[in-house]
Amino acid sequence: MGRLKLLGEQEGGGADDHSALSNLDYDLSGHTGFVPSQGEALIDILRLNQNIIRDSGGNDRITLSTASPHITLSDEVRVGTRLGVGAAPQTDVGLSVAPPMERSGNITVLGCNPTVRMTGGSGNIYAMQGMATAQVYSGATALLMAGLYFTAVGNSSGTIQDLYGLWVRAGLSSYSGSAPTLWEAKLRSPLLFFSTYPSTVYGLEIDDQGYYTTGTHNAIGLKIADQTETSGNKYLIEAGPSTPYLRLVGGGDPPTNKSNLYLKFGSTLYRVIKSGSYMTLEVA
Numbered sequence: 001m002g003r004l005k006l007l008g009e010q011e012g013g014g015a016d017d018h019s020a021l022s023n024l025d026y027d028l029s030g031h032t033g034f035v036p037s038q039g040e041a042l043i044d045i046l047r048l049n050q051n052i053i054r055d056s057g058g059n060d061r062i063t064l065s066t067a068s069p070h071i072t073l074s075d076e077v078r079v080g081t082r083l084g085v086g087a088a089p090q091t092d093v094g095l096s097v098a099p100p101m102e103r104s105g106n107i108t109v110l111g112c113n114p115t116v117r118m119t120g121g122s123g124n125i126y127a128m129q130g131m132a133t134a135q136v137y138s139g140a141t142a143l144l145m146a147g148l149y150f151t152a153v154g155n156s157s158g159t160i161q162d163l164y165g166l167w168v169r170a171g172l173s174s175y176s177g178s179a180p181t182l183w184e185a186k187l188r189s190p191l192l193f194f195s196t197y198p199s200t201v202y203g204l205e206i207d208d209q210g211y212y213t214t215g216t217h218n219a220i221g222l223k224i225a226d227q228t229e230t231s232g233n234k235y236l237i238e239a240g241p242s243t244p245y246l247r248l249v250g251g252g253d254p255p256t257n258k259s260n261l262y263l264k265f266g267s268t269l270y271r272v273i274k275s276g277s278y279m280t281l282e283v284a
Contacts, residue, residue, distance in 0.1 A: 226250045236260075243269055247284075258282075 051064035086099030210219025234251030259272040270281035
């Protein structure tokens with residue numbers, strides 16, 4: 001009398017020994033956890049009991065944890081076309097960062113704090129670098145294009161002591177090399193390659209800061225603090241070539257009847273002098 005065959009059983013009784021499955025190709029054998037001589041066994045790649053997912057080379061690539069960080073991606077990571085942090089990916093935003101955050105102390109939405117080491121050669125170092133390159137086809141209109149576009153808006157009923165649309169600072173720390181030239185901000189010349197030249201170029205434009213029709217507030221278009229301490233020149237404004245068109249000296253009050261303002265007439269720089277009810281000039 002023949003043996004009773006279970007429903008779905010292979011002819012001949014099948015095999016319950018993984019080693020007997022060596023006749024299966026790689027794709028078919030992957031679900032068994034046995035990968036014969038063609039790669040790492042699936043059970044070794046998906047080490048979920050250790051919260052680890054490895055690549056075929058045995059490197060830990062994804063680490064899971066019940067504590068923060070809950071997911072750690074190791075080494076070089078590429079995300080498809082768009083990424084959302086705290087928000088769903090948007091069709092018109094490459095990286096959307098909008099995490100809901102609430103706490104009683106400092107809050108930083110995007111922290112960019114790299115630690116880099118230049119061990120030789122020469123090159124540039126950027127904490128954040130970018131260039132917006134857009135092809136605007138015929139019939140399309142780019143109403144505004146900006147390499148950097150920020151707005152800081154405060155609301156609710158708490159206290160805001162200082163509000164900056166832009167706050168930047170350069171610095172040196174534990175540096176013993178040769179003395180560098182330091183710029184807090186530098187506006188470079190326009191970048192133009194085989195293009196229609198712009199009708200007007202503004203290095204810096206400051207809108208009307210006092211146009212509000214309600215309330216009372218002071219409005220200052222440009223404020224420059226006095227320049228002190230340094231043993232070198234103290235210029236609040238130096239406008240023009242090496243012999244400037246205008247110079248405003250800082251560092252303290254000027255002598256009696258003399259001004260901190262210098263003006264250029266022809267090729268000569270003059271200091272403005274008060275003489276009675278009139279103003280005269282003195283060669284700088």
